[in-house]
Amino acid sequence: MSEIKRMKELVALLSQASKAYYQENREIMSNLEYDQLYDELIALEEKKGLVLTGSPTRQVGYEIVGALPKEAHNSRMLSLDKTKSREDLLAWLGEHKGLLSWKLDGLTLVLTYEDGVLIKGITRGNGIIGEVITNNVRVFDNVPLKINQKGTLVVRGEAVIKYSDFENINALLDEEEQYKNPRNLCSGTVRQLNNAITASRHVNFFAFQLVSGEGLKWDSKSEQLNWLGDLGFDVVPFKKVDHHNLLAELDVFEKEIMDNDFASDGLVLTFDSRAYSESLGVTSKFPRHSIAFKWQDEIKETHLKGVEWRASRTGLINPIALFDPVELEGTTVSRASLHNVSILKQLELGEGDIIKVYKANMIIPQVAGNLTRSNTLEIPKECPICKQTTEIKKVYDVEVLYCNNMACGAKKIKAFAHFVSRDAMNIDGMSEASIEKLVEMGLINTLSDIFELDQHKDLIVNMEGFGEKSYENLMAAIQTSKKVKLENLIYALGIPNVGLNNARLLSRYFDHNIDKIKDADVETLANIEGFGEIIAKSLYDYFHSPSNISVINALLNHIEIEEVEDNNKEQILKDKIFVITGNLETYVNRSALKDEIEALGGKVTGSVTGKTTYLINNDVTSTSGKNKKAKELGVSIINEMDYKKLIKEI
Ligand SMILES: NC(=O)c1ccc[n+]([C@@H]2O[C@H](COP(=O)([O-])OP(=O)(O)OC[C@H]3O[C@@H](n4cnc5c(N)ncnc54)[C@H](O)[C@@H]3O)[C@@H](O)[C@H]2O)c1
Numbered sequence: 001m002s003e004i005k006r007m008k009e010l011v012a013l014l015s016q017a018s019k020a021y022y023q024e025n026r027e028i029m030s031n032l033e034y035d036q037l038y039d040e041l042i043a044l045e046e047k048k049g050l051v052l053t054g055s056p057t058r059q060v061g062y063e064i065v066g067a068l069p070k071e072a073h074n075s076r077m078l079s080l081d082k083t084k085s086r087e088d089l090l091a092w093l094g095e096h097k098g099l100l101s102w103k104l105d106g107l108t109l110v111l112t113y114e115d116g117v118l119i120k121g122i123t124r125g126n127g128i129i130g131e132v133i134t135n136n137v138r139v140f141d142n143v144p145l146k147i148n149q150k151g152t153l154v155v156r157g158e159a160v161i162k163y164s165d166f167e168n169i170n171a172l173l174d175e176e177e178q179y180k181n182p183r184n185l186c187s188g189t190v191r192q193l194n195n196a197i198t199a200s201r202h203v204n205f206f207a208f209q210l211v212s213g214e215g216l217k218w219d220s221k222s223e224q225l226n227w228l229g230d231l232g233f234d235v236v237p238f239k240k241v242d243h244h245n246l247l248a249e250l251d252v253f254e255k256e257i258m259d260n261d262f263a264s265d266g267l268v269l270t271f272d273s274r275a276y277s278e279s280l281g282v283t284s285k286f287p288r289h290s291i292a293f294k295w296q297d298e299i300k301e302t303h304l305k306g307v308e309w310r311a312s313r314t315g316l317i318n319p320i321a322l323f324d325p326v327e328l329e330g331t332t333v334s335r336a337s338l339h340n341v342s343i344l345k346q347l348e349l350g351e352g353d354i355i356k357v358y359k360a361n362m363i364i365p366q367v368a369g370n371l372t373r374s375n376t377l378e379i380p381k382e383c384p385i386c387k388q389t390t391e392i393k394k395v396y397d398v399e400v401l402y403c404n405n406m407a408c409g410a411k412k413i414k415a416f417a418h419f420v421s422r423d424a425m426n427i428d429g430m431s432e433a434s435i436e437k438l439v440e441m442g443l444i445n446t447l448s449d450i451f452e453l454d455q456h457k458d459l460i461v462n463m464e465g466f467g468e469k470s471y472e473n474l475m476a477a478i479q480t481s482k483k484v485k486l487e488n489l490i491y492a493l494g495i496p497n498v499g500l501n502n503a504r505l506l507s508r509y510f511d512h513n514i515d516k517i518k519d520a521d522v523e524t525l526a527n528i529e530g531f532g533e534i535i536a537k538s539l540y541d542y543f544h545s546p547s548n549i550s551v552i553n554a555l556l557n558h559i560e561i562e563e564v565e566d567n568n569k570e571q572i573l574k575d576k577i578f579v580i581t582g583n584l585e586t587y588v589n590r591s592a593l594k595d596e597i598e599a600l601g602g603k604v605t606g607s608v609t610g611k612t613t614y615l616i617n618n619d620v621t622s623t624s625g626k627n628k629k630a631k632e633l634g635v636s637i638i639n640e641m642d643y644k645k646l647i648k649e650i
């Protein structure tokens with residue numbers, strides 16, 4: 001192929017990948033592959049002295065086509081040049097002072113405050129024009145809505161979702177809607193039209209650059225960031241470095257990445273002096289004041305043992321590569337998701353092939369390539385669960401495998417597996433494999449059948465892999481599980497959008513009384529702090545379906561809901577409903593105050609209604625929406641000190 005032809009091909013391929021990545025929160029290739037093709041294109045552009053139109057080496061991010069309002073940035077938002085070499089990084093810093101921080105892997109935003117009030121949030125977009133997502137920023141977990149600062153303040157930072165939240169949120173989504181990584185999820189979440197969804201997903205914002213504001217009186221970026229921290233922003237964790245300690249600090253970050261709950265795809269090194277930074281100027285795509293350091297992926301070769309096809313609740317059947325165990329970034333890895341049929345086909349896999357594996361962002365195992373490409377692997381024509389014919393469907397431009405059988409046992413098996421899992425009914429000794437057998441034999445059909453398994457002792461004892469002993473153990477585990485906390489039971493039911501945390505909030509709100517939950521209307525449910533309309537609707541629908549009610553009633557014939565004493569503190573705030581707004585002075589954050597109120601028997605909800613007892617707001621005279629509403633409804637507005645008096649006084 002001629003080099004120009006290859007360049008055209010690369011531009012097309014990379015543009016297609018960028019569109020999927022930035023606009024649709026999908027990935028049609030791994031970042032590793034993207035970066036390799038990108039480097040190949042840069043090398044060709046340099047060699048030929050030619051850049052084709054639309055080359056991704058000249059533009060940032062994505063063109064915006066979505067429904068959100070758009071706005072031009074006051075100053076262009078650029079990407080960052082990168083290196084994987086420690087020596088290059090050292091040379092780049094030279095004799096200067098620098099700041100080394102996590103390169104957070106989320107969505108870059110610019111926030112603007114006027115006279116202390118958050119008035120605007122915009123995404124990076126294509127660097128020139130971004131999307132206005134102010135309403136979504138307002139429901140992030142940690143963005144100050146009001147700060148003690150007159151005039152204009154503009155700050156850039158990254159919106160991210162923790163790995164732990166990512167897993168919880170994904171678990172509640174249907175397989176087809178699941179996100180591949182926290183970055184996709186965050187991008188999808190921050191750009192929601194409905195901010196109730198954003199609110200339920202725990203987005204965090206970490207500031208990394210002060211663009212305008214009084215803090216610029218310091219030339220040092222570390223002073224500026226500390227100043228932002230004092231104003232109430234969470235700032236990206238950073239270290240001051242120079243050529244003496246840079247490499248040692250790199251090692252420290254590299255150790256910490258394993259325990260870091262926020263996804264990061266490397267580090268950013270920037271010169272500490274703003275004046276020096278500005279004197280350096282920019283290239284067409286990068287500022288010269290900063291550089292990204294990407295981890296050298298540890299890539300290992302191993303043999304493919306086969307592909308496991310996993311059917312999901314929704315009928316989607318996903319391929320997982322099984323390979324000879326290898327050590328990667330300190331752990332032993334023997335399986336990696338292949339995501340879909342398209343990726344599987346591209347890799348031309350076959351049993352015994354020598355494949356290359358690595359961990360994306362040092363965390364998620366991935367197959368990077370196939371050296372032997374025997375291409376002998378067959379895509380199953382039958383569903384691994386129900387044995388009915390499968391079908392390959394196209395979702396966007398990606399091929400995925402489906403089981404079309406509506407009654408496919410996979411759905412049932414997953415529901416049972418969830419029901420018995422640790423945070424749910426916690427029935428030990430009931431593996432997915434044994435559930436599969438029990439379903440196959442027709443012994444469990446609805447959830448309550450689990451509690452009647454003792455009627456089938458003979459059949460179970462003779463099941464493959466079972467025996468008298470495992471049967472006895474299983475029965476004992478089932479017996480123990482019968483006394484359960486309401487929150488675990490609710491979680492076990494597998495209600496869409498209701499994870500353990502939501503189940504706990506729900507259960508507490510309704511005094512651990514399932515009848516109260518069954519009777520609640522959408523409005524009451526939506527008002528529970530941390531809930532929104534979607535969760536409320538999901539709960540309401542669930543508890544108003546006759547078939548679900550009969551499932552619950554059948555379960556309640558066997559199990560006993562534990563009485564919960566919230567704790568031994570006096571319930572002095574019983575029946576009091578609080579709403580908290582504005583900045584707090586003596587509590588670290590709202591959830592600290594909320595925890596205390598709940599421990600004292602009170603409740604905290606998200607918005608002021610006729611049922612609210614107190615609105616806690618340190619700015620009692622503010623004319624904010626909540627204050628207005630409280631005044632209209634005659635709800636008392638109290639400040640933190642009043643609250644403290646209240647809990648001592650009553
Ligand atoms: N898999 C795919 O199909 C695909 C497609 C397109 C892009 N990509 C990936 O995206 C990369 C390019 O992405 P990009 O241009 O969005 O960003 P980048 O990787 O070049 O990162 C630069 C950005 O990181 C942000 N950032 C995060 N933490 C920061 C900190 N502490 N200090 C300063 N800035 C910080 C800033 O917004 C900065 O502009 C590629 O290398 C590739 O890995 C993948």
Ligand SMILES: [Zn+2]
Nearest residue numbers: 383386403408
């Ligand atoms: Zn099936």
